[in-house]
Amino acid sequence: MSNADDAAKAEFDRFDTDGDGLLTADEIRRANEALGVQGASEAEVEAFIQSADRDGDGRIALAEFAALVGGGRHEKA
Numbered sequence: 001m002s003n004a005d006d007a008a009k010a011e012f013d014r015f016d017t018d019g020d021g022l023l024t025a026d027e028i029r030r031a032n033e034a035l036g037v038q039g040a041s042e043a044e045v046e047a048f049i050q051s052a053d054r055d056g057d058g059r060i061a062l063a064e065f066a067a068l069v070g071g072g073r074h075e076k077a
């Protein structure tokens, strides 16, 4: 319930365009474009996912995203 968690959740919801609670490579690529990061490469998107994806399902859940952007060790069930 920290401010960091709230910020991460708000960011996550913006990225999660289909609202399924998981960020896919496609959603991350579109989010980058929305943020003005033009032409994020496939490799960059994949690197982002790999750095955040702790359970290895190839998608970013909120807890994984929060841990990444929060810069700390948030472990949420």
Ligand SMILES: [Ca+2]
Pocket (backbone or CB within 6 Å): 016, 017, 018, 019, 020, 021, 022, 023, 024, 027
């Ligand atoms: Ca999604």
Ligand SMILES: [Ca+2]
Pocket (backbone or CB within 6 Å): 053, 054, 055, 056, 057, 058, 059, 060, 061, 064
């Ligand atoms: Ca994951």
